[in-house]
Every structure is written in structure tokens, then in C-alpha cells.
Amino acid sequence: MCLALPARVVSIDEQTDMAIVALGEIKKEISLALVEDVQIDDFVLIHVGYALNKVSPEEAELTLAMFAEAGLVERDS
Amino acid sequence: MRYVEEFRSQDLALKLARTIKRECDPDRQYNLMEFCGGHTHAIFRFGVQDLLPENLRFVHGPGCPVCVLPIGRIDNAIHLATEHGVILCTYGDMMRVPASGRKSLLKVKAEGGDVRMVYSTLDALKIARENPHREVVFFAIGFETTTPPTAVAIKQAQAEGLKNFSVFCNHVLTPAAIQNILESPEVREMGPVTIDGFFGPSHVSSIIGSRPYEFFSEEFQKPVVIAGFEPLDVMQSALMLIRQINEGRHEVENEYTRVVSREGNLKAQALVAEVMELRRSFEWRGLGLVPYSALQINSAYETFDAEKRFEIPAIQASDVKGCECPRILRGVKKPTDCQLFGTVCTPENPMGSCMVSSEGACAAYWSYGRFRH
Numbered sequence: 001m002c003l004a005l006p007a008r009v010v011s012i013d014e015q016t017d018m019a020i021v022a023l024g025e026i027k028k029e030i031s032l033a034l035v036e037d038v039q040i041d042d043f044v045l046i047h048v049g050y051a052l053n054k055v056s057p058e059e060a061e062l063t064l065a066m067f068a069e070a071g072l073v074e075r076d077s
Numbered sequence: 078m079r080y081v082e083e084f085r086s087q088d089l090a091l092k093l094a095r096t097i098k099r100e101c102d103p104d105r106q107y108n109l110m111e112f113c114g115g116h117t118h119a120i121f122r123f124g125v126q127d128l129l130p131e132n133l134r135f136v137h138g139p140g141c142p143v144c145v146l147p148i149g150r151i152d153n154a155i156h157l158a159t160e161h162g163v164i165l166c167t168y169g170d171m172m173r174v175p176a177s178g179r180k181s182l183l184k185v186k187a188e189g190g191d192v193r194m195v196y197s198t199l200d201a202l203k204i205a206r207e208n209p210h211r212e213v214v215f216f217a218i219g220f221e222t223t224t225p226p227t228a229v230a231i232k233q234a235q236a237e238g239l240k241n242f243s244v245f246c247n248h249v250l251t252p253a254a255i256q257n258i259l260e261s262p263e264v265r266e267m268g269p270v271t272i273d274g275f276f277g278p279s280h281v282s283s284i285i286g287s288r289p290y291e292f293f294s295e296e297f298q299k300p301v302v303i304a305g306f307e308p309l310d311v312m313q314s315a316l317m318l319i320r321q322i323n324e325g326r327h328e329v330e331n332e333y334t335r336v337v338s339r340e341g342n343l344k345a346q347a348l349v350a351e352v353m354e355l356r357r358s359f360e361w362r363g364l365g366l367v368p369y370s371a372l373q374i375n376s377a378y379e380t381f382d383a384e385k386r387f388e389i390p391a392i393q394a395s396d397v398k399g400c401e402c403p404r405i406l407r408g409v410k411k412p413t414d415c416q417l418f419g420t421v422c423t424p425e426n427p428m429g430s431c432m433v434s435s436e437g438a439c440a441a442y443w444s445y446g447r448f449r450h
């Protein structure tokens with residue numbers, strides 16, 4: 001129910017405010033009514049047929065870097 | 078898939094697990110509640126608990142929208158289909174939830190009721206367009222994530238002049254429920270549950286932002302970390318909570334910055350505010366009446382409100398005897414504490430709502446964790 005997945009925007013229909021997104025191999029039509037300034041190749045979070053938000057590539061990198069840093073084994077163990 | 082696989086790396090998970098173990102104080106207990114069913118599901122699916130020390134316990138909260146909807150509201154939806162003869166549209170997860178007399182929307186459908194499963198509110202609008210001589214009601218449920226799509230549908234119906242479309246609104250609000258878990262009088266009756274910190278929901282927060290939790294963490298002096306849904310997100314967030322607890326801090330931190338900002342999605346918030354307003358109080362399964370915890374359609378859009386269009390009585394229905402969902406939803410009991418768990422009640426034949434949705438605690442225990450406990 002609450003699942004939402006990141007998908008890549010493949011094409012946008014400005015007229016209807018709809019977009020085709022790719023979820024891995026699968027293509028899906030979704031609504032862009034809840035988001036702004038979406039461009040082709042952006043990643044958006046998809047939930048019940050709508051894009052909820054854009055996924056920030058910069059922030060994703062920072063989070064991955066944070067994992068790597070937290071996982072560094074500095075001391076005894 | 079991008080933004081999924083990188084956040085499931087096993088190698089990193091093991092390293093993070095080691096760090097968590099090192100930083101957990103062996104002399105204290107860390108009870109961390111994940112409010113959201115999506116986290117419960119991820120924790121079980123990826124076996125996150127197995128990687129973490131014994132004194133760190135996940136407490137599964139009430140954040141599964143299917144699980145918290147009271148039976149009476151499902152009875153109402155059933156009546157709409159059977160007595161008012163509407164086309165009732167709803168999300169798939171609602172179909173199998175047992176209502177009074179062990180009825181469910183799926184059974185109603187099998188008996189000839191016109192119940193249709195939709196993937197999106199746009200599908201419900203399409204059904205209304207295609208059936209101009211029938212009343213079409215969208216049975217709307219869900220937290221802040223699922224509310225904006227309902228608001229969009231109502232605005233769209235108005236723009237198109239769709240006269241046969243209405244919404245039976247059951248949208249609920251996360252911050253009100255989290256607060257209720259800590260302060261309501263029932264907490265005393267059900268026995269104490271100590272929660273040391275909260276994982277904030279991922280996708281709800283993408284809409285409402287991290288700001289609404291600030292009051293809560295200050296008021297209750299509990300740390301909140303907004304966490305993504307992937308296993309590494311959950312582990313990193315657990316580490317951030319542990320650090321706050323160890324240092325005696327209680328702040329709102331955000332691990333899921335790739336999607337969640339402090340302000341949230343302002344466009345979605347504005348759409349919801351235009352179409353809906355707060356209900357003075359709403360019944361939650363497991364929590365009882367929670368003040369200002371749900372939304373209803375406001376007077377400007379009341380022609381699309383099924384509660385105005387049809388007679389929808391308040392129904393007091395009780396849960397199946399023996400079902401511990403209310404206590405489980407509060408984190409007071411575990412699914413395995415329920416006598417019906419796995420014997421009478423299974424995902425194929427659910428007795429209570431926590432067993433229906435894969436995000437429910439009982440279903441998650443059954444599907445992934447039953448051998449552990």
C-alpha cells in the first residue's frame with residue numbers, strides 16, 4: 001500500500017501532465033500533477049499512479065557516502 | 078534498479094551492523110518504533126533484525142493504512158456497494174480485509190456487488206466517465222502519501238463536471254497518531270511500552286516534510302530519524318537514533334534526504350488543503366478515537382463527498398474475539414503473542430487487519446519471521 005518506487009522519466013506529455021516512466025524493464029504511465037519542473041531522465045518516486053517527488057541524485061550520493069563512512073571499521077573490531 | 082540496489086548492498090550492511098553493535102551500549106535497551114508499515118516490511122524482508130544486537134528491538138507501529146481503518150468504515154463501504162448499488166472502487170489491499178460477519182469487499186464482489194480494484198484514482202475517474210448513469214464511489218484510504226492523489230481526482234472531477242463521482246474519504250494523518258501512541262490514556266490500560274526513538278516514515282514525509290515532527294520530538298523528548306525504505310536506510314537510521322539516545326539528544330534528523338526536505342512537497346500540500354479539512358476526531362483501529370487525525374472533504378467540494386451524497390451511518394463494530402491487533406498496533410504485544418496467530422489466522426484467511434496487508438505486523442511475522450520467534 002505504501003510502497004513507492006524510484007523510476008526514470010522517459011517522456012512527458014505536457015498537455016495531459018502525464019509521463020511515461022521506466023521501472024527497470026517495465027514502462028508505466030503516471031501523472032505529474034503533484035510535482036514541478038520534472039525533466040526527462042529525472043528520477044521520481046512513484047506511488048499509486050502519481051509521481052510524489054523527485055529523487056535528488058546529489059543527496060543520494062551523499063547518503064551512500066555516509067553509509068560508507070559509518071561502515072568504516074576504525075577501531076578494535 | 079537505480080536508487081534501489083545501491084541501498085541494499087550486503088557488504089555495506091554487514092559493516093554498518095558492526096558499527097551499530099560497537100556503538101550500542103550493552104547495558105541499555107533500545108526500543109525503536111518504526112511507525113510505518115513500509116519499514117516493518119523492509120525489516121522483515123531483508124532480515125535486518127538478525128544483523129543487529131539483541132538489546133536493539135524494533136517495535137512495529139500502526140502505520141499500515143489498511144490495518145488502522147476501523148471495521149465500521151469497511152461495513153460502510155460494503156453497504157455502498159450492496160444497498161446503494163454504486164460502483165465501489167478501491168485499492169487492492171482493501172479487498173480482503175474482513176469486516177463485520179467476516180464479509181469483505183472481495184466476497185461482496187463474488188456475490189455480484191460491483192466492486193472494482195483500481196491502481197490509481199485516475200482509474201476511478203475513468204470508470205465514472207465510462208458509466209455516466211451509475212454512481213461511482215472511490216473508497217479512499219491511506220496516509221499523507223495517498224491523500225494528494227485523491228485531491229487531484231476530486232479537482233479533476235470538478236473540472237470535467239463529472240456528476241456521478243464521489244469519494245468516501247478515510248485519509249488519516251501520521252503526526253496525530255504518533256503523538257497518540259505516547260500520550261493516550263489507553264497506553265496505561267494496555268501496559269507500558271517504552272519507546273526510545275522513532276523512525277519517521279519515508280514517503281509520508283516526502284509530502285509533509287520533516288518539520289511536523291519537530292514539535293513532537295521536542296514535546297516528548299524522543300529522537301526521530303526520517304528513514305528511507307531500503308535496508309541500508311533503516312540501518313543507518315538506527316545508528317543515528319542510537320547515537321542520539323547515547324548522547325541524550327532528541328532531535329529530528331533526516332536520513333532520507335534524497336527525497337525528503339524540511340518543507341515537503343508544497344504543491345501536493347496546497348492541493349490537499351484546497352479540497353480537504355481536518356476532522357475533529359476519527360476512529361483508528363487499535364488506537365480508538367484520535368483527535369484531529371483524519372481529513373474530510375471540505376464544503377467547497379462537498380458534491381464529491383460520498384458522506385454527503387449517501388446515508389453513511391457511524392457503525393460500531395468490534396474486532397474478532399482474541400485478535401490482538403489493537404495491542405500490536407501500539408507496540409504493546411508481538412504478533413506471536415496472539416493465540417490465533419498462524420493457527421486460525423493466516424494471510425490466506427486473515428482474522429484481523431494486521432494479517433491482511435503485507436505491511437501489517439502479523440503478515441510480516443508470518444511471511445518472513447515465523448521461525449525466529
Ligand code: SF4
Nearest residue numbers: 400401415422429439
Ligand atoms: S494474528 Fe490475526 S488475529 Fe492475531 S492479532 Fe494478528 S491479525 Fe489479529
